[in-house]
Amino acid sequence: MPSLKDLRIRISSVKSTQKITAAMKMVAASKLKRAQEQAEAARPYAERMERMLGSLAAAVGGSAGAPKLLSGTGASNVHLLVVVTADRGLCGGFNGQVVRGARNLVNRLKAEGKEVKILCVGRKGRDGLKRDFASLIVDTIEGLTKREIRFDAADAIGTRVAGMFADGEFDVCTVVYNRFKSAIAQEFTAQQLIPFPPPPAPAAEDEAKAGQPQAVYEFEPEEEAILADLLPRNLGVQLYRSLLESYAGEQGARMAAMDNATRNAGEMIGRLTLNYNRTRQATITREMIEIVSGAEAV
């Protein structure tokens, strides 16, 4: 049975933990609001860009002169995974979810006999993957989320990935991250960046809806010149989007995790206080019995 003093110490320590988690929750909530706005503001650009690239790809697609960033190297032996996670923990299963997803993907690719390289964006991703795949990790980029996430930073990663691709270091590039769904839900997403995936459903839907073939675009200057500009930029844009989504998701996850922690601490304090009062009462009762029986004996 713990002594009264032990219990008092426990209670005060749980109380201060609760204060910390409550503060972290509020910080995360205010950051979440900004991050969410930023992530949502960035969506239109990324979507328009995808649409434009889709129509360009449809126009150029298949021709032999198509840039490699668009059509790929024709092989798929070496995969590059860009794993986007948070730099910091204490956000529930947020980082674990990405790491688990990435690990499954790596194992699957390995089972298919492919070579895999990993580029970690965010410290926690590296920490999680280091144990199993230390030899596969090419590099880690961290500290991006310390201040506001800027497009330049994402673009720099994009340029670097494009450079590695140009040097023939990999054939297929996929970015994995947690997409922000709502303040309490994030969705693990794997998005292929290189080669540019063929435009999915929307294009087919448009065609079906209007019943007309896709418009034939004029290009100014030629397709190749536009693509040469557009493709590297698209890399940056898609990475920027994944960074923002991931950051918003991180704040959401942290808010939920800290909310839980605060509530648990509250419950614990209640239990400990009850325990403390009972122990105190038991001591008092025992002392009184001792006095009474002592007086009777006289």
Next chain:
Amino acid sequence: MADKVAFELVSPARLLFAGEVDMVVVPGSEGDFGVLPNHSPLISLVRPGVIAVHEGGKVGSRIFVAGGFAEVTPDRCTVLAEEAVNLADFDRAKAEARLTAARAKVAEAETEADKAAAQRAVSIAEALLAAAA
């Protein structure tokens, strides 16, 4: 439809302009082009310059863009700008400071690539000042 163009201007950070307008003049890399309703489909690079949005027979707003891409279809015009500044809230001192900073970067650039990037920043800053003049 058909007498208005749905014009959208987006930068990586946000959607800057979205609305139905009469005409947009976009600084294409091969020369300025005006987009009226039922323009033929076109994809073009955009050079640093001013986008003029025409509404009701006069220029409604002028927005500076630092390059990007434009996509035109018969009923809409989308400009993906690298950076955009509405000339209505243009700040001359800031733009001049930017030009000075960009010039300094050119001077201290070591590799060819750095120099080219810095040179580009200078021409964007110059174009911004020229646009506001």
